[in-house]
Amino acid sequence: MKRKNxxxxxxxxxxxxxxxxxxxxxxxxxxNDNMFSAGKLAVQKDGLWGYMDSSGEMxxxxxxxxxxxxxxxxxxxxxxxxxxxxxxxxxxxMELSGVGIAASEDGTRLAVSEKNTALMGVLDTSGGEWVVRxxxxxxxxxxxxxxxxxxxxxxxxLAADGTQLYPVEYEYASGDNAVAFYKNTEExxxxxxxxxxxxxxxxxxxxxxxTVGVLQGSDSVLYYGYMDENGNNIRVVPGNGxxxxxxxxxxxxxxxxxxxxEKRTEGAATGTYELQKTDGxxxxxxxxxxxxxxxxxxxxxxxxxxxxxxxxxLLVDTLAAAVQTYDGTGFxxxxxxSLWLANADGTSLKQFGEGGEIALDLPSGARLKQLVSASAxxxxxxGVYTFVKDGTDAVVLPLGTxxxxxxxxxxYILAYSKEEYWAAYKTDGTSVFGYDAEITLVMPASI
Numbered sequence: 001m002k003r004k005n006x007x008x009x010x011x012x013x014x015x016x017x018x019x020x021x022x023x024x025x026x027x028x029x030x031x032n033d034n035m036f037s038a039g040k041l042a043v044q045k046d047g048l049w050g051y052m053d054s055s056g057e058m059x060x061x062x063x064x065x066x067x068x069x070x071x072x073x074x075x076x077x078x079x080x081x082x083x084x085x086x087x088x089x090x091x092x093x094m095e096l097s098g099v100g101i102a103a104s105e106d107g108t109r110l111a112v113s114e115k116n117t118a119l120m121g122v123l124d125t126s127g128g129e130w131v132v133r134x135x136x137x138x139x140x141x142x143x144x145x146x147x148x149x150x151x152x153x154x155x156x157x158l159a160a161d162g163t164q165l166y167p168v169e170y171e172y173a174s175g176d177n178a179v180a181f182y183k184n185t186e187e188x189x190x191x192x193x194x195x196x197x198x199x200x201x202x203x204x205x206x207x208x209x210x211t212v213g214v215l216q217g218s219d220s221v222l223y224y225g226y227m228d229e230n231g232n233n234i235r236v237v238p239g240n241g242x243x244x245x246x247x248x249x250x251x252x253x254x255x256x257x258x259x260x261x262e263k264r265t266e267g268a269a270t271g272t273y274e275l276q277k278t279d280g281x282x283x284x285x286x287x288x289x290x291x292x293x294x295x296x297x298x299x300x301x302x303x304x305x306x307x308x309x310x311x312x313x314l315l316v317d318t319l320a321a322a323v324q325t326y327d328g329t330g331f332x333x334x335x336x337x338s339l340w341l342a343n344a345d346g347t348s349l350k351q352f353g354e355g356g357e358i359a360l361d362l363p364s365g366a367r368l369k370q371l372v373s374a375s376a377x378x379x380x381x382x383g384v385y386t387f388v389k390d391g392t393d394a395v396v397l398p399l400g401t402x403x404x405x406x407x408x409x410x411x412y413i414l415a416y417s418k419e420e421y422w423a424a425y426k427t428d429g430t431s432v433f434g435y436d437a438e439i440t441l442v443m444p445a446s447i
Contacts, residue, residue: 103141155168297332
């Protein structure tokens with residue numbers, strides 16, 4: 001067959017395998033890999049859920065209405081109206097109320113609500129002991145593993161071992177990640193800024209006549225500001241403690257690790273804009289007439305008004321906080337986090353910045369479906385999906401495959417058939433289970 005180099009589509013659509021209420025996708029320290037946690041994979045067969053091991057054998061029979069990945073030695077399952085924790089043998093460990101279940105990012109602790117009181121506490125996932133006794137209305141974890149607790153309308157923070165860091169007496173003003181508390185005192189508003197990775201206090205501010213607001217990126221809270229009674233921005237405080245003078249500039253948006261700062265000139269109707277890293281280092285400055293942020297690829301495309309030079313574009317990698325000119329031909333974020341741009345004629349991908357290049361040698365009519373890394377990707381051609389690694393067709397998926405998902409580490413492939421069954425393969429070609437296992441849904445550890 002004649003082969004030619006071509007990119008027909010760089011749009012990668014990752015289907016969510018299955019979405020269940022409650023999130024336990026953060027059990028990473030108990031994950032053997034992105035597929036199996038504690039050696040088990042939650043699968044649905046004949047309408048019920050159970051657990052399969054890495055050899056494809058059912059080790060806990062399909063008997064539950066829902067099932068989540070194991071966190072340490074325990075997993076949350078439901079059967080009718082009953083919500084419970086089971087151990088690795090499928091034995092019931094504890095019945096829960098089912099409200100507000102959450103896991104720490106490292107998977108060592110699980111926030112659950114007690115059946116009788118519906119109050120929440122924190123369990124150690126290795127032995128099932130209480131780290132925090134059930135006494136709170138709400139509990140969730142910061143990225144650093146600290147524990148945010150709510151009792152009534154007031155919030156506080158505990159360390160990972162359950163000891164108190166901040167008393168339950170604050171209002172909470174952060175969003176997704178816990179790094180800011182505030183409360184009204186006789187001296188005014190007390191705002192406490194907290195490093196989400198350590199739980200350490202970075203700054204405490206007391207002001208009168210202010211309200212607290214929060215500006216955050218798609219994945220992490222970056223900046224906090226507060227305004228006077230007229231709504232005028234007094235200060236925007238980044239995580240490094242530096243402050244912006246709102247009379248000359250202010251942060252209008254935060255995209256991951258990039259800040260979008262308007263630079264004002266006195267008397268001017270509009271200002272120029274500056275892109276900065278979170279430490280305040282400028283990475284670009286100009287007059288931008290448009291910006292499009294893509295949360296799926298963590299990229300920001302800026303339209304630059306070049307005057308006599310015409311319109312041009314900047315592509316910003318908001319994870320790496322880096323920027324380069326962009327010709328609009330297409331780009332893709334690989335599963336390993338690297339960012340790649342298509343060349344003008346679609347024959348190759350060049351890594352964002354000063355990285356290498358991937359020469360795509362695809363059969364005529366083939367499409368790039370999913371880029372895993374510089375050496376691995378999946379293609380689709382005439383009804384056949386193929387996983388390519390180091391230039392070799394490592395896995396050719398069966399005819400009738402409708403969609404393919406590769407885990408970010410490039411160890412496993414999940415395939416979905418037109419008959420709506422799932423199959424799983426290792427990327428060396430070994431089958432974990434095929435379509436004939438009649439698995440209708442799967443919940444991997446972290447894909």
